Amino acid sequence: MKVIKSFRFxxxxxxxxxxxxxxxxxxxxxxxxxxxxxTREYNKTTGKFPTQGxxxxxxxxxxxxxxxxRLPHSQPVQINAQKLSRTxxxxxxxxxxxxxxxKIAIATAKEDKKALAKALDYAFPKFKKKSSNxxxxxxxxxxxxxxxxxxxxxxxxxxxxxxxELTGTPxxxxxxxxxxxWYCCITCDTKVKTVQKKPVSESTIVGIxxxxxxxxxxxxxTMIKNPKQLRKHLAKLRRESRRLSRKxxxxxxxxxxxxxxxxxxxxxxxxxxxxxxxxxxxxNIRKDFLHKTSHRIITTYDGVAIENLDIKAMMKDxxxxxxxxxxxxxxxxxxxxxxxxxxxHSKHYVKIDRYAKSTQRCNNCGSIRKMExxxxxxxxxxxxxxxxxDFNSALNIRDDGIVILLQREAKEKIATKTIKNTVGTTGIxxxxxxxxxxxxxxxxxxxxxxxxxx
Numbered sequence: 528m529k530v531i532k533s534f535r536f537x538x539x540x541x542x543x544x545x546x547x548x549x550x551x552x553x554x555x556x557x558x559x560x561x562x563x564x565x566t567r568e569y570n571k572t573t574g575k576f577p578t579q580g581x582x583x584x585x586x587x588x589x590x591x592x593x594x595x596x597r598l599p600h601s602q603p604v605q606i607n608a609q610k611l612s613r614t615x616x617x618x619x620x621x622x623x624x625x626x627x628x629x630k631i632a633i634a635t636a637k638e639d640k641k642a643l644a645k646a647l648d649y650a651f652p653k654f655k656k657k658s659s660n661x662x663x664x665x666x667x668x669x670x671x672x673x674x675x676x677x678x679x680x681x682x683x684x685x686x687x688x689x690x691x692e693l694t695g696t697p698x699x700x701x702x703x704x705x706x707x708x709w710y711c712c713i714t715c716d717t718k719v720k721t722v723q724k725k726p727v728s729e730s731t732i733v734g735i736x737x738x739x740x741x742x743x744x745x746x747x748x749t750m751i752k753n754p755k756q757l758r759k760h761l762a763k764l765r766r767e768s769r770r771l772s773r774k775x776x777x778x779x780x781x782x783x784x785x786x787x788x789x790x791x792x793x794x795x796x797x798x799x800x801x802x803x804x805x806x807x808x809x810x811n812i813r814k815d816f817l818h819k820t821s822h823r824i825i826t827t828y829d830g831v832a833i834e835n836l837d838i839k840a841m842m843k844d845x846x847x848x849x850x851x852x853x854x855x856x857x858x859x860x861x862x863x864x865x866x867x868x869x870x871x872h873s874k875h876y877v878k879i880d881r882y883a884k885s886t887q888r889c890n891n892c893g894s895i896r897k898m899e900x901x902x903x904x905x906x907x908x909x910x911x912x913x914x915x916x917d918f919n920s921a922l923n924i925r926d927d928g929i930v931i932l933l934q935r936e937a938k939e940k941i942a943t944k945t946i947k948n949t950v951g952t953t954g955i956x957x958x959x960x961x962x963x964x965x966x967x968x969x970x971x972x973x974x975x976x977x978x979x980x981x
Contacts, residue, residue: 530870532695532717536687538677538702538709545709547682551599552662552704556655558596559607561589563652566611576615582608600680603664614652623650658790660803664702672697677711687711706803722873724829727932731829732875734925736885736917737836737858739849743820744917746925751820756812757855764805771798813857821864830875831865832928834920837881877928877935885923886916 540548565585569577577585586608590596596604617623630646655661664679671678675689677700695717703710725731734746742753774795781788791799824831836858842850862878869876879885887895894909898916905912905919 528719528721530717530719530867531698532715534691534693534713534715536689536711536713538711539686539688540709544682544685548664548702548704548709549662551603551664551682552702553657554596554599555603555607555664556657556662557593558586558589558604559611560654562586562607562611563654566615566652579608579612582611598681599664600666600669602666602668602680606665606667611652618650618652626650658799660704660706660799662704666700666702667698670697670700672700672713677713685711705807707800708807719871724873724875727830727875727929727936729925729929732832732925732929732932733824733828733830734832734921734923734928735824735834736921736924737834737856737861738917739852739856741917742856743861744915744921745824746918746921748918753856754812754816755852755855756809756816757851760805760809764802764809767798767802767805771795771802774798813855814860817857817861817864821861821868825865825868825872825874828874830877830928830932831869832877832879832924832932833862833865834883834885834924835878835881875932877931879924879927879931883923883927885920885927888923890914890919890922890926 562582562585565582566577569575569581583605586605590604618627627646627649630649631643634642634646666679669680672693673684676684676686678684679700679702693713693715695715697713697715699714701712701714703712736744738744739753741750743751745751775792776789776795777792779788779790838853838859842853845853866876868874884895886898889896889905889907889910889912891912892907892910894907896908898905903916905914905916907913
């Protein structure tokens, strides 16, 4: 089986190479902004959006008018037309159209002109700022990978720290700026050894309930503590951000969309790098925790069942502090890691329905009771069972996940014609001997809860 794997390495360019990378990255950003400006003007004039071919022709006209655009390689410049075209297409997806209409309705009701302008521009391409320090260069060709260096057309060889061995055939290289650091992302077409998944079993499938107090509670009683890295660095981040807000910005004499472009002084630029380094530190610690936790779970169990959370809806009416903690937990990224790592290791992975009431349902008898956020113990009013709220939810997630996995397993067997004498017969259940909509747990007694803090 072939999968796409991406390897990210820290680049160590010298001063001359840094200047070239910044120049090329600034040129690509300039082209993007020019294309966004062209797109908006074209839309105002015709009421339509330009196609990718029209955007590529516009790049050619920009090149003829600006000689410095020819300095970078043509591929990082031309890819802007494709990216912008995709962004426009995504702006008209059902989700974005619904979100945009909702924002427009709210802004119109409040009679807020600024909010209405932002709502009308929601999901459409936006201008890129130089101050964000997130320039990038994309090379689908014209690159070479050495032992600990990478060759880029019109730039040359750049050293990087090879923290992992590349597997597969390199297909693309992307250079990314993160503040005062540069990174190289190499995408490889990799062959993964296909192993037959083990049969679905209650003892080897784990349900995961995600939370804030504990990052995750597993259906076998394991508790994974939430590191809350942002909270540990929040005081320092606030202090450095206040210092940045007091730095003076000066006008460059240039304008964009009718607004004067300003930039920080030298001390302001240094302070921007300080704030960026702090954010990068928190981000790297969080990502390290998510990778280690997801890898440990995938290699320990034969399958994972996780809840499909509507994180945007959860953050709608909460306090600012709670929303900050929710964002810091990165539940969506954790689920994404479990998804692709389960594919690599031939493990089962399933997301249960977000409306399955896993928190409100008793795992022992199946009765439903409403639970407030402050209620940390589930006490069933029907059978009297008592157990921690998150553990009860993890058990329900596991049971619902096993039902879905059994259905999926049966469909795969039918598709590969491994089930014999099933054609024309009646009374076949897609879940084997398990009726639809019932729990697959065989024991009637409530499972013991033994917490193991990880």
